[in-house]
Amino acid sequence: xxxxxxxxxxxxxxxxxxxxxxxxxxxxxxxxxxxxxxxxxxxxxxxxxxxxxxxxxxxxxxxxxxxxxxxxxxxxxxxxxxxxxxxxxxxxxxxxxxxxxxxxxxxxxxxxxxxxxxxxxxxxxxxxxxxxxxxxxxxxxxxxxxxxxxxxxxxxxxxxxxxxxxxxxxxxxxxxxxxxxxxxxxxxxxxxxxxxxxxxxxxxxxxxxxxxxxxxxxxxxxxxxxxxxxxxxxxxxxxxxxxxxxxxxxxxxxxxxxxxxxxxxxxxxxxxxxxxxxxxxxxxxxxxxxxxxxxxxxxxxxxxxxxxxxxxxxxxxxxxxxxxxxxxxxxxxxxxxxxxxxxxxxxxxxxxx
Numbered sequence: 001x002x003x004x005x006x007x008x009x010x011x012x013x014x015x016x017x018x019x020x021x022x023x024x025x026x027x028x029x030x031x032x033x034x035x036x037x038x039x040x041x042x043x044x045x046x047x048x049x050x051x052x053x054x055x056x057x058x059x060x061x062x063x064x065x066x067x068x069x070x071x072x073x074x075x076x077x078x079x080x081x082x083x084x085x086x087x088x089x090x091x092x093x094x095x096x097x098x099x100x101x102x103x104x105x106x107x108x109x110x111x112x113x114x115x116x117x118x119x120x121x122x123x124x125x126x127x128x129x130x131x132x133x134x135x136x137x138x139x140x141x142x143x144x145x146x147x148x149x150x151x152x153x154x155x156x157x158x159x160x161x162x163x164x165x166x167x168x169x170x171x172x173x174x175x176x177x178x179x180x181x182x183x184x185x186x187x188x189x190x191x192x193x194x195x196x197x198x199x200x201x202x203x204x205x206x207x208x209x210x211x212x213x214x215x216x217x218x219x220x221x222x223x224x225x226x227x228x229x230x231x232x233x234x235x236x237x238x239x240x241x242x243x244x245x246x247x248x249x250x251x252x253x254x255x256x257x258x259x260x261x262x263x264x265x266x267x268x269x270x271x272x273x274x275x276x277x278x279x280x281x282x283x284x285x286x287x288x289x290x291x292x293x294x295x296x297x298x299x300x301x302x303x304x305x306x307x308x309x310x311x312x313x314x315x316x317x318x319x320x321x322x323x324x325x326x327x328x329x330x331x332x333x334x335x336x337x338x339x340x341x342x343x344x345x346x347x348x349x350x351x352x353x
Contacts, residue, residue, distance in 0.1 A: 008338055011094065011338050012336065014124070015336065020039055021087075021092050023089070023092045023095050024096035025077070025096070025110045025114050026133065028098045028110075029061060029102055029156075030050065030051040031050050032070050034046075034078045035081055037326030040139055041327065043323050045080075046081065046321060051066060054069065056195055059190070060186075061103070063104075066103060067109055094329070095126065096328075097125065100129065100348070101131070107346075108344075125343070126338065127332075127339045127343055130320075131160065133325040134286040135286050136324050136328035137286055137321075137324040140313065142311045147169075148163065148166065148278075148280055149163075149280055149284055150163055150274050150283050151283075151285070152286070153286045154267060154286075154290055155287035157182065157183065159182075159229075160351070161274045168328070168331045168332050168335055170352050174225025175227065176226070179230050181267060184229040185198060188236055189202040191240050192252045202256045203256075203260060203293060205252060206294070211261040214239055215258075216232055216259065218262060219232060219266075226270075236258075260292070268299055271283060271299070281307075282308065282309040284312065288320070289318075290318045
């Protein structure tokens with residue numbers, strides 16, 4: 001039988017099955033992860049191999065080193081995920097993999113690994129968009145959550161406001177016109193002498209600071225729900241540079257708190273504006289920056305004051321993991337989506353076309 005036809009028939013059979021278990025892999029940046037997810041909502045097992053300590057030596061992610069580490073870790077995390085679940089590969093119904101966006105070498109490692117596993121196991125493979133995975137982390141933390149809702153997705157490479165119309169159905173409302181929020185955090189952290197990963201370290205330092213120390217701009221680009229962090233970042237860098245030129249010691253905690261407040265205020269303002277305009281009553285957040293304490297606290301306070309539901313993933317589900325990929329894959333499976341034999345890594349991949 002034609003391999004693609006066989007896989008399509010198997011995928012169609014899964015749509016009427018009461019319990020579907022998906023083995024998923026994530027390798028878009030510097031984490032190699034595997035997880036087994038049941039029916040899009042239940043985490044059976046989850047394994048994450050992080051390269052953070054390795055890349056910290058270089059002050060950021062080195063793509064070639066990341067790719068090599070993924071090659072070494074792929075089989076290990078799959079074996080460990082199956083072991084933690086007490087399952088054999090024959091107990092799995094389908095496979096899933098992140099195919100973009102991300103670092104091309106890192107993505108290719110995961111895609112090729114899972115394509116090979118699909119071929120040898122005769123299990124259908126479901127391709128998943130990395131950002132869709134982050135959005136889907138909310139299904140895992142909030143089993144009663146149903147679309148439609150607004151989702152603020154913030155990470156090192158992405159800052160989006162998305163309307164989740166239905167499962168696997170999205171409308172892009174706004175995005176950054178320059179730097180992503182996480183990228184801005186990392187650049188500010190470097191100016192303050194903080195190592196990689198800069199964002200979390202800046203947030204920790206900000207806890208000790210005065211967030212009114214430095215007044216920073218809140219840029220408003222033309223798009224009603226769009227972000228711009230370049231001007232804010234430049235104003236921050238210039239302020240630090242002037243202090244250094246004068247021979248002044250940088251009040252790092254105060255500067256960190258002021259910068260964090262400016263970014264979080266901007267994110268909250270735009271997200272709530274989109275929520276109010278939509279007429280919906282649920283706001284979710286996702287992505288690595290959604291672990292930021294100030295962002296979570298500020299949105300929680302605003303939700304209580306303004307009367308909307310606020311959903312956020314557990315902290316470990318905010319950063320890259322395979323559980324979120326398995327969750328997203330389940331709903332792609334329900335729509336009959338299957339990876340083509342020529343599936344490839346796509347480093348720049350829009351979520352909403």
